[in-house]
Each structure stands twice: as C-alpha cells, then as structure tokens.
Amino acid sequence: MTDLTKLKIAEARDALRKGEVTSVELTEACLTAIEGAGALNAFVHKTPEIAREQAAAADTRIKAGDAPSLCGIPLGIKDLFCTKGVASQAASNILGGFKPEYESTVTSQLFDAGAVMLGKLNMDEFAMGSSNETSCYGNAVNPWRRGNDDAQLTPGGSSGGSASAVAADLCLGATGTDTGGSIRQPAAFTGITGIKPTYGRCSRWGIVAFASSLDQAGPMAKDVRDSAIMLQAMCGHDPKDSTSADLAVPDFEAMLTGDIKGKTIGIPREYRMEGMPEEIDALWAEGRKMLEDAGARIVDISLPHTKYALPAYYVIAPAEASSNLARYDGVRYGHRAKLSQGDGIVEMYEKTRAEGFGDEVKRRVMVGTYVLSAGFYDAYYNRARKVRTLIKKDFEDVFAQGVDAILTPATPSAAFGLGEMTEADPVAMYLNDVFTVTVNLAGLPGISVPAGLSKQGLPLGLQLIGRPWEEGDLLNTAYALEQATGFVAKPSKWW
C-alpha cells in the first residue's frame, strides 16, 4: 500500500482490521512525513519512541481482535494538552521545560482507544491568536499557497500546527481546542474538517486553561466521518472536570446517513458583514442551495446580538485568562527569571511573567486584569456577561422556532500571509473569529467543513452550528454538505 499517510482514519481502520497494513507501518510512514516537513513547523515536540511503542501495542490488540476505531491510528496532539513525561508548553516560554506528571483526560481516552501519538503540535501561545504567530516555537506554516506564489501563509490559529499537520498528511488526525474559533478557523484555512462540540462534551482536565467557560477540545480531521470517529473517543463524562456533562455519548459515526430531508436550516442575516469578500458570500449562497437540494428547508433567521459577540468575548476571555494565567508565577513549574540582589517575591513574579509571556498574552492578561479591577467590574465584566446571556438567547429563540442547524461562513477571508497582519492593531486580528465566537459564547457545537476554493486557489470553509448536545445530528448535516460540495482538493507538496 502506498501513500499510507494519505489514508483517512476510517480507511486506515478498515485496512488495519483486515490486516492489509500494520500500525507500525502506518506510524513509520507518518514519522517519515514529519521528518520531511520541517518547513511547516507543525510538530514542535516529536515523540517517535512513544509512537513506535504505542503502534506495536496497537498491532497486538488488533491481532487479538480488540480494535476500537482509533486503534493503531497515528495522531498529532496540540501542545495545549498535558501529556505525561512529554513537553507540554502551550507554545509559551513560561512553560519551558515543563513535563507533566499526568495525562489529560482527552489524551488518556484517545490512548485507551489505541491511538498513537506522533508528537506535539504548534499553536498560538496559550491558544491566544488566530494565525499561529504568537507561538514561542515560531510560526506554523500553511501547506497551501496562492497558486505559484511562494509567500508563506498562516494555517490559522490557535490550532495552526494541528491544521497544517492534517492538511499536509503528516498525521491522520489531530486534537485541537477552540475558545473563540481555534479549531474551526484553522480547519477552514487548510481545507480540513474541525468540530467544536457542545461546552461540557469533552473534559477540560489536563488541558492548559485559557478561558474556562469557553474552552472546548475537539478533533481536526480529513473529513466529517473521521471527525465523528475521533470525537466519539474524546467525549464523555469526567469527574475531574466539574463542567463535564454526565450524558451518554451516542455513536456519532452511525448517525452519518447523509439524509437531511425535512431538516430546517437557518441562514442568519446578521452574518452578512459589511465588506465581506464576494467569494465568501457566493460560497455561502452555494452552501444554502446544496442543503436545499439535499431536501432541507431553508429559512432566513435573525440573531440580533451577533455584532456584540466579539466585544463581549474580548472582555470575558481576557478576564478568565488573567485569572487562569495567574498560576504562572515561577514557583511550581516552568520558567523563573534570574533575580538581582535584593529582589523579593514581587520582583520574581513580575520579571518571570515579563520574560515568560509573549506580547499578545501579556496584553490579554492585562486587559483582563483591568476589566476585573475595582470600579470597572460592573461596567465591563458584568455587562459582557449580560450580553452573553442575550447572545445565547438569540440561538435559543431560533432553535425554539424549529431550526435544526445554522449555516454561516467559517471565516471572513481565506488564509492570509504570515506577517501581513503585524502592522494592524490587535482588533483587526480579532475579527477573524467574527463568525465562530458566538458559538463559544452560547456553548453550542459548531463544525467547519471545506466547501470550495478561493480565486487564488485557497480553501474556504462553511460553518454549521447545531443545537446543544446534538453533535450527531450536526455531523450528519455536515456530512450531507460534504457530499454535496465534493471537496477533494489537496495542497501541492512544496515542503
């Protein structure tokens, strides 16, 4: 079998079970691909020894007839997940040298299902960014290019390494996390599929916290079926995360029938943004037509508070981050600054955090500190939480009217060039999440599906938003959309 790394998870699973390939062969093929893809800077800590050991164990399990869907499947893990004995730095210098003594719940579940870890993946520092340019490891690079132009493009962020690795066939799937769009935006920028499940579906235990009321893990994979398979293994109740939902996890893959006849799909008018590129608008209209042709009923809907989602997010997320990141004090793990004669504990904190955090992280921690500080708490933080209630109610209202899913563009543009946004003020970068951030604020499941190519030959994605806990139904609608778009384009290898 050639081009093993190009296999999808479902195909590899079937081939493994039939004995046509071994996990060791599949894993070696991925390790070779990773070695040849240094230019993408996707894998930042490689774990070939662990991968080979896990692959051999998976082959034994498969031979014994005990082969869960992910058994023997090589995956990449975002650096935000704590992995026992393996560097887990959240792409920050402040966690330099940190090797957790424990394993995150999500990665534990993946390994219990037999998955193989190839290494840790690049990302924006503490998942704060939309271009993977805030990473302490340097930029991850998108395998896609604008035709013959060799300008390097961003794979998006914060899960940029995950997106780049999956799109370039370095691994069969990867974990991501999504606080404001960090799975869906990079998936859209790289022509892959990524789902953020309902808040509470995946345990947050052992995932470095950014904004705890918004953070959710999810899979990034080559298609909807693979996303369903990975999500199945990642979900489930965990007593170690008090916000983890004690709900049964359905068989997501079995729900992929492609039949969406009679489903109601809402098109929110507020997502038609001023200055939105014509090709994004055209893609959205095409998606609407495809779902209609597949038998869904399309209705125009209104989510009146959409405009206020980003400003509310940029109060709530930094506020939670300032609190979560208070733990990086140079005492228990990671970096501690060299102190001068006479420096006390406060100087130790201040110097350590100044050296360890990058500019964007510092900015957000300080904005968060400000909006939570005495005198401003009500004006900013409480007001933002009230607006969040209204944003969630917008969705509840349309679901109550019988809407099953909502179709929107995934991003306001195709992937942009690395460095192109550095001159812009921070707010310009924040606008990347304009279509995705509402979903985090409302705690809903959202999926990005590649749906077409831009004029410059770059992938564009559509987003579907589902009802809470109905990831199965959402995946099925995404599956119908995927079948209709027939998106199969891949980047040409230049790396």
Next chain:
Amino acid sequence: MSIDIETAARVAHLARIKVEEDELPALATAFNDILGFIEQLNEVDVEGVEPMVSVTPMRLKRRQDGVTDGGMQDKVLSNAPDAREGFFAVPKVVE
C-alpha cells in the same frame, strides 16, 4: 474612557508583569484600541438581564468531601524551578 500611562503602569503591576517605562505609551495605546472596541457593549440594552454564570444549565455535581489522591511530593515538586528539602523555594517573603 482613555487609559493613560499611569493607569497602564498600575494595571501592569496588578497583573504582576514588569513593563519598562519606555514600553508604557505603546501599551496604553493598545489598551485604548481594545477598550474602544469593547465600548460597543454600551449600546446594548441589558436592563433586567442576568449575567451568565454557566453556559449549560446544569447543576454542578457534588461528591464526597474525601481524600482521593496524594502522597506524591516528588511528582508535585518535579517541575519546580527551585525545590529544596521537599518544599518549593522562593525569595524571602517576610522581613
């Protein structure tokens, strides 16, 4: 609302992040950009709206108030930048 250099310095100290004098003007500008963006929230009528506490309407689970883990001092200290005699070591705190 406009953030001046003094406020930027105060916030940096509250956040325990050392910011050099000459970096404060740029920091104040960045704050003002972000806060200017956030100001839009004042357009929303939030009269009578409850601030969101939990995005999913679930009761937090309760559990037995008992010891479930422990006895791993070496693991707890294994990543410390400075650990001595079974403790985290820090600069002198009390005079």
